[in-house]
Amino acid sequence: MSDEGRKAAYEQLRAAHLSAVRASLEDHVARLDWPRPRIERYRTERLRSLLAFARARSPFHAARMGGVDPATATVEDLARLPPMVKREAQEEWDAIxxxxxxxxxxxxxxxxxxxWFSYTPAGHQVFSSGGSSGVRGVYVWDWEQFVTLACLAWRWQARAERAAGAGRRGARLAVLEAGEPPHASTPLFDVATGPLMETVVIPAGAPFDQVLRAVSDARPTHLVGYASVIGRLARAAIAGGLDIRPVRVSTNSEPLGEEDREAIGAAWGAPVHNLWGSTEIGVQAVGCGRGEGLHICEDEVIVERVDPDGRPVGPDEPAARTLATGLAGRTFPFIRYDLGDEVTLLPGDCACGSPMLRVADIAGRRDDDFRYGARTVPASAFRHVLGTDPLISEYQVRQTAGGADVLVVGSPDVSVVAAALVASLSPFGLPDPEISVRIVERIPRHASTGKLTRFVAL
Ligand SMILES: [Zn+2]
Incomplete structure (x- = not known):
């Protein structure tokens, strides 16, 4: 089949998928106002279903289920299962x-x-991501799972738009995501939630002046995209370099820094829906656009804050790790998966009226960014190249005065990788970055935490 033919076949299935998303949104929007007992009943049955299915079909999970009986399991019983980490998930793929x-x-x-993006004959989508731990991940999402995850990503906005009576007006959504495979971000966020909405995909990794021009030309009423890119657009708007009037803004993929949130408010005064997600679980929490923080997707994701030994801690106690169980992930179950993020629960009820619990904004990892004099190169400029090369399993980037020394584990063509990094860095104003790429047996981990430091600043 030709490339055109493949793309047309993808678009046909994609259209079917998006109609399924819009149909399911009705149910998902309603769930946001369910009383807590109803959320908990629903969640418990979904958990039992996931555990029973995983035990029957996944040798990896069956071996870890121990004395937990899926038929009677509760959220509290999850603590009896061992946490699951990224390396293990990737190494045991075929058993999971x-x-x-x-x-x-x-x-x-x-x-x-x-x-281009594609569906397998069974309707699965395969994605890859470097993530934040330095281990390359390969993921498969099934048809129903995508429908659920897209609803989780968009239901808060749909609810707010309906409350504002905005659904009957035309809308144009500018989508500032990776814009290409293998990242899941474009399929997940390039979603028209109503019949009168159109979308325009603008690759966020393009040189910023190109992004700026494309956004200006699109004249969007709605924005969704990488937090740092939306923040930069807001600053451009404040400086007079961008004239658009978005009425609703959604951010994802990166922590939303206070400076970006403030710029968005100052530029457009639009409600912001920040999203905390991962390719493993999909969507863990989303902001409602009214109250502080992000509402956990409690009906579809179980988030546990735990101590270093994986035992749940109280809402006021500090946690060492955050584990998530994705109830929609039946094809590749992530049960008590270590997300590597730290979250804090927010007390009290939200002004939006939803009883779904909230977490505070996820702390930034801005210390991963490199500063060269007055210029800042975000870690994502490296991550987009290194994290998605199938021949690179792990990497570390060490800043140098004029560029970076990159250590990789795997068997990539180092000259190709170096050239791709130079191209990825140049939009950030670094003249002629000096990049060296070296293949190594292994990358030493942090002596006490065992964590990989992927970005070492000068
Ligand atoms: Zn709320």
């Missing part, structure tokens, strides 16, 4: 996946062959 039609090798083939 529950669908006979796909394994790690097949998923890698999909990634290697596709020139």
């Amino acid at each position: 996946v529950t669908t006979p039609g796909i394994d790690r090798a097949g998923a890698e083939q999909v990634l290697a062959r596709q020139r």
